[in-house]
Amino acid sequence: MSKPPHVVTGDLEAPADTQQAKSTDIAAGQSERRSVHEVWVSGTEAPDEMRRFTDEGAQEMLADESEAVLAGQRGSIVVDDYIPGRESPEDEIQILNMGPQHPATHGVLRLHLELDGETIRRVKPIIGYLHTGMEKTAEALSFLQGPTNVTRMDYLSPLHNELCFSLATERLLGIEVPERANAIRVMMTELNRVASHLLWSATTGLDIGALSMMIYGWRERELVLAFFEKTTGLRMNHNYIRPGGVAADLPDGWEEDVAGIITGVRAGLRDYEDLLLDNPIFLERTKGVGVLAPEEIHAFGITGPLARASGIGYDVRRAFPYSGIEQYDFDVPVFDGGDVYDRFLVRFEEIRQSLRIVEQVKGAMPRGDYRSEDRKVTPPPRARIDQSMEALIHHFKIFTEGFKVPAGETYQAVESARGELGMYLVSDGGAKPWRLHVRGPSFAHVQALPAMLTDSLIADTIAALASADPVMGDVDR
Amino acid sequence: MSRIEAITAAVPAAVAADSLGQAVVRVPRESLPAVAAAARDAGFTMFLDLCAVDYLTRDPRFEVVVHLLAMDPPERVRLLAGVPGDDPIAPSITGVFAGADFYEREAFDLFGIGFSGHPDLTRLLLPDDWQGHPLRKDSPVGSVPVVFKAASDRTHETSVGSPSSGHHEPETAT
Amino acid sequence: MASPAGPPNILTVSFNRAVAWARTRSMWPASFGLACCAIEMMATGAAHNDLSRFGMEVFRASPRQADLMIVAGRVSQKMAPVLRQVYDQMAEPKWVISMGACASTGGMFNNYALVQGVDQVVPVDVYVPGCPPGPQSLMHGILTLQEQIQDKARGR
Numbered sequence: 179m180s181k182p183p184h185v186v187t188g189d190l191e192a193p194a195d196t197q198q199a200k201s202t203d204i205a206a207g208q209s210e211r212r213s214v215h216e217v218w219v220s221g222t223e224a225p226d227e228m229r230r231f232t233d234e235g236a237q238e239m240l241a242d243e244s245e246a247v248l249a250g251q252r253g254s255i256v257v258d259d260y261i262p263g264r265e266s267p268e269d270e271i272q273i274l275n276m277g278p279q280h281p282a283t284h285g286v287l288r289l290h291l292e293l294d295g296e297t298i299r300r301v302k303p304i305i306g307y308l309h310t311g312m313e314k315t316a317e318a319l320s321f322l323q324g325p326t327n328v329t330r331m332d333y334l335s336p337l338h339n340e341l342c343f344s345l346a347t348e349r350l351l352g353i354e355v356p357e358r359a360n361a362i363r364v365m366m367t368e369l370n371r372v373a374s375h376l377l378w379s380a381t382t383g384l385d386i387g388a389l390s391m392m393i394y395g396w397r398e399r400e401l402v403l404a405f406f407e408k409t410t411g412l413r414m415n416h417n418y419i420r421p422g423g424v425a426a427d428l429p430d431g432w433e434e435d436v437a438g439i440i441t442g443v444r445a446g447l448r449d450y451e452d453l454l455l456d457n458p459i460f461l462e463r464t465k466g467v468g469v470l471a472p473e474e475i476h477a478f479g480i481t482g483p484l485a486r487a488s489g490i491g492y493d494v495r496r497a498f499p500y501s502g503i504e505q506y507d508f509d510v511p512v513f514d515g516g517d518v519y520d521r522f523l524v525r526f527e528e529i530r531q532s533l534r535i536v537e538q539v540k541g542a543m544p545r546g547d548y549r550s551e552d553r554k555v556t557p558p559p560r561a562r563i564d565q566s567m568e569a570l571i572h573h574f575k576i577f578t579e580g581f582k583v584p585a586g587e588t589y590q591a592v593e594s595a596r597g598e599l600g601m602y603l604v605s606d607g608g609a610k611p612w613r614l615h616v617r618g619p620s621f622a623h624v625q626a627l628p629a630m631l632t633d634s635l636i637a638d639t640i641a642a643l644a645s646a647d648p649v650m651g652d653v654d655r
Numbered sequence: 656m657s658r659i660e661a662i663t664a665a666v667p668a669a670v671a672a673d674s675l676g677q678a679v680v681r682v683p684r685e686s687l688p689a690v691a692a693a694a695r696d697a698g699f700t701m702f703l704d705l706c707a708v709d710y711l712t713r714d715p716r717f718e719v720v721v722h723l724l725a726m727d728p729p730e731r732v733r734l735l736a737g738v739p740g741d742d743p744i745a746p747s748i749t750g751v752f753a754g755a756d757f758y759e760r761e762a763f764d765l766f767g768i769g770f771s772g773h774p775d776l777t778r779l780l781l782p783d784d785w786q787g788h789p790l791r792k793d794s795p796v797g798s799v800p801v802v803f804k805a806a807s808d809r810t811h812e813t814s815v816g817s818p819s820s821g822h823h824e825p826e827t828a829t
Numbered sequence: 830m831a832s833p834a835g836p837p838n839i840l841t842v843s844f845n846r847a848v849a850w851a852r853t854r855s856m857w858p859a860s861f862g863l864a865c866c867a868i869e870m871m872a873t874g875a876a877h878n879d880l881s882r883f884g885m886e887v888f889r890a891s892p893r894q895a896d897l898m899i900v901a902g903r904v905s906q907k908m909a910p911v912l913r914q915v916y917d918q919m920a921e922p923k924w925v926i927s928m929g930a931c932a933s934t935g936g937m938f939n940n941y942a943l944v945q946g947v948d949q950v951v952p953v954d955v956y957v958p959g960c961p962p963g964p965q966s967l968m969h970g971i972l973t974l975q976e977q978i979q980d981k982a983r984g985r
């Protein structure tokens with residue numbers, strides 16, 4: 179194999195791989211692949227080598243898998259034969275690779291589909307193309323820096339990630355945030371849910387063929403993002419909800435902005451429903467497609483709009499309320515068709531209910547502090563730093579070392595736009611988390627893709643996949 | 656009898672505890688599938704999460720953490736199973752909850768904990784030929800020193816790595 | 830820019846300028862959205878900030894039909910060969926915009942999992958900083974690239 183002309187190695191030594199219960203079944207010859215810390219300039223390798231870089235070996239779908247693996251890839255928990263199986267000769271079976279670079283996989287998801295004509299027989303999702311090592315990075319950042327990291331996991335509902343992390347940290351610290359902070363958090367996360375569902379309906383509409391949905395969905399989303407930029411400083415990945423409260427108070431005139439969002443999105447929602455829900459092509463593409471049965475939902479841990487479209491009315495906001503959400507009046511829409519159409523209905527209705535919550539918060543925003551008074555956790559106001567030595571020391575300690583969190587472990591869940599987003603946070607008494615594990619809803623949903631897609635047509639793959647709303651940042655972390 | 660009591664009654668080796676107000680059941684690792692099945696029968700029908708934690712200086716070194724959910728009325732439980740560092744194997748619970756599949760693969764990938772009885776224990780998030788298990792505590796973050804252009808003597812664009820490591824032949828992977 | 834016929838003259842430079850004008854007015858991007866920056870890239874193509882006025886709203890799924898690759902998002906070690914393969918499939922002339930902090934330098938994730946800057950894998954023409962860069966920043970990057978192409982045609 180010819181050496182590439184320009185190679186740079188990072189200075190990390192990969193640790194010796196001593197304890198593996200079962201080694202991965204790598205084909206012989208791949209051990210001479212260069213270590214992952216080298217980078218290269220391609221164009222000098224032979225075509226065979228180029229192919230090897232993207233063929234993952236043990237991760238591919240193979241023709242002769244074990245029975246247990248085949249059962250998993252066929253999604254055979256509940257056999258709902260939309261197209262009954264038939265034995266086709268081997269040369270009519272084809273394995274098709276979809277992704278990771280694909281216009282309709284909602285990110286870098288790779289699917290191996292075994293096709294019998296147009297019918298899908300087996301599905302193998304291959305993930306990891308967006309693995310960012312965020313759980314490892316979280317151990318290197320302080321608790322105050324934590325939200326900057328977790329906000330980029332599920333990048334379509336960043337405020338939910340931040341809220342979950344902040345709640346987990348506050349539970350370990352044993353502190354309460356003021357009422358105004360809670361109300362602001364509820365309002366911002368519900369607006370985030372609205373923005374996320376608008377984006378989902380835009381991209382799913384685009385995938386199904388309703389190209390104008392892309393323009394309409396983004397139009398309303400810009401209203402929400404403009405408000406976010408005014409309040410948090412950024413359109414996305416805000417780092418606004420932090421342990422102890424929120425980063426800054428709401429700007430002057432926020433009531434008018436929020437009223438504008440509510441009216442604008444409600445009008446837009448009427449447009450989308452007129453455009454889509456009675457359209458015969460839309461009905462053909464979404465009715466009866468991508469059905470998930472309740473047994474599959476329990477087995478795979480599917481939550482959120484996906485579960486509520488299949489009749490399981492689980493919502494974390496109702497089951498384990500947080501941030502004072504129980505004082506607001508809202509319904510949780512549940513439909514029982516389990517198909518893509520019902521997922522549209524659920525999400526459109528959720529937009530309405532979120533706007534209802536935002537309206538209530540706007541009308542009853544409590545006065546008070548936007549963050550906790552505990553100076554060990556929240557930094558002092560900038561003006562105080564000039565006056566008080568203690569304030570200066572607090573500021574210094576919080577932003578360099580970080581505040582120490584008592585040892586303990588906790589699991590905190592919030593209802594993000596995709597489902598139950600949970601964080602398992604372990605602290606050893608130091609200023610940085612010992613372990614942060616994020617339970618992303620999309621990870622479970624991608625695992626359920628075989629159950630959704632097998633024994634249906636390949637043309638339905640995109641609709642079903644889009645309706646699952648996977649965000650690869652959540653899946654791969 | 657509460658759901659937790661049903662679990663500890665079915666599997667005596669399981670010990671119920673409380674962690675900051677959350678229900679926790681500590682089990683020896685061999686009983687993990689039995690306890691998961693008992694939990695499912697007691698009402699915790701939805702599988703939420705399985706992860707691993709590396710406590711490094713504690714014995715057992717690793718911990719496998721399973722989160723389950725019961726719907727009506729809503730209740731959560733956490734199962735904790737210690738896994739020793741010199742023999743990092745735990746039984747798989749994919750027979751009880753099919754959704755544990757990807758989670759166990761991820762724990763294997765990032766921590767090196769093997770799950771016996773798992774149908775396809777291969778790497779999930781990292782490339783197939785990756786050496787090591789990055790989320791273990793004795794594995795570094797892997798950060799690369801950043802050299803600013805003004806500080807280096809070189810004329811080409813890459814700025815990764817120390818100035819001396821630019822052009823030597825790479826060593827073959829061991 | 831010398832041509833086979835000799836040093837640049839009024840005819841070749843005018844021709845080059847015309848070609849550069851045509852290339853920049855309909856530069857079709859290959860869709861290579863990876864993470865959060867992809868959302869802002871889509872926002873740049875949507876109605877509020879319209880890429881269509883530059884002739885760029887058609888994100889081609891196939892790299893063979895595209896001129897420009899906007900690497901929008903963090904590139905993991907597993908994705909790097911895929912990125913290179915897609916880049917190699919694009920036909921000349923092709924350009925690369927590295928959008929966002931993660932694509933330009935690895936961003937806030939200086940760890941084992943990410944390629945620290947996509948210029949380790951493909952040659953980059955314009956870097957757009959931001960996390961994520963807003964649509965206006967991305968458009969500024971695109972316009973900068975267009976200027977670069979036109980300046981090169983003028984021999985600057």
